[in-house]
Amino acid sequence: MDNIRWGIVGIGKIGRALTHQLQSTGITLSFFHPNPLKAESFKEDFPYTEALSKNELSSVSVLLLALPAHGIIPFLHELKSEGISLQHTLLVNLATVMPTPTLRAEFPELDWLGLKFMGHSEDLRLHGNALFVADAQTAQGEKAKQTIQLFEQIGKVIIDDESVVEKLNKLATYHAIKAAKELEKELQSLGYPREYQDRAIAAIAPEVMRSYVQGTMGHFAKTIADSFDNSRGD
Numbered sequence: 001m002d003n004i005r006w007g008i009v010g011i012g013k014i015g016r017a018l019t020h021q022l023q024s025t026g027i028t029l030s031f032f033h034p035n036p037l038k039a040e041s042f043k044e045d046f047p048y049t050e051a052l053s054k055n056e057l058s059s060v061s062v063l064l065l066a067l068p069a070h071g072i073i074p075f076l077h078e079l080k081s082e083g084i085s086l087q088h089t090l091l092v093n094l095a096t097v098m099p100t101p102t103l104r105a106e107f108p109e110l111d112w113l114g115l116k117f118m119g120h121s122e123d124l125r126l127h128g129n130a131l132f133v134a135d136a137q138t139a140q141g142e143k144a145k146q147t148i149q150l151f152e153q154i155g156k157v158i159i160d161d162e163s164v165v166e167k168l169n170k171l172a173t174y175h176a177i178k179a180a181k182e183l184e185k186e187l188q189s190l191g192y193p194r195e196y197q198d199r200a201i202a203a204i205a206p207e208v209m210r211s212y213v214q215g216t217m218g219h220f221a222k223t224i225a226d227s228f229d230n231s232r233g234d
Contacts, residue, residue, distance in 0.1 A: 130155030
């Protein structure tokens with residue numbers, strides 16, 4: 001991968017989480033941000049990165065688009081209107097709710113890879129061990145393969161239909177909010193103060209769910225889990 005120049009645009013939550021994890025791979029990640037103060041702050045947080053000017057984006061081999069879904073098309077049209085060509089750059093669509101086929105239809109002259117993160121940006125930043133889905137329709141070509149190899153260093157990459165990520169993220173988000181609201185309502189009805197409610201929802205419940213998946217629950221949690229299994233058998 002020494003011949004690849006890696007770049008990223010978008011230094012919000014997902015961009016920062018990815019940059020944090022990618023530092024372990026040893027690559028130099030070039031980034032662009034139009035605000036000089038934010039760019040300087042990002043560089044201070046991630047000293048192994050290098051800042052790019054907008055014109056220098058055309059020199060990047062692979063550009064990770066960590067922009068909000070609604071910002072990708074306007075950003076690329078802006079570059080096009082300014083004569084900045086990305087025809088020799090693989091564009092990696094990371095936006096969960098922006099279908100890569102839509103981007104390919106809007107910019108058919110560009111090379112695309114759909115690579116969607118399944119999870120939450122804070123979990124990616126803190127824990128790594130990420131799960132990505134590379135769209136089967138675009139996971140072709142040498143640059144796409146090298147990109148997948150890079151992301152396999154910070155997690156697991158599955159080749160599939162990228163739409164599965166949006167569907168699963170929506171389903172998990174729905175049930176997480178539903179569980180949080182139900183727990184909050186019950187805690188309120190029992191008269192617990194707000195500080196206790198927040199701790200139960202933000203700290204206890206998520207870590208119990210994590211240990212449930214990892215099979216590391218303690219005796220207390222296992223006893224409660226067993227009670228659910230036993231009740232289903234009645």
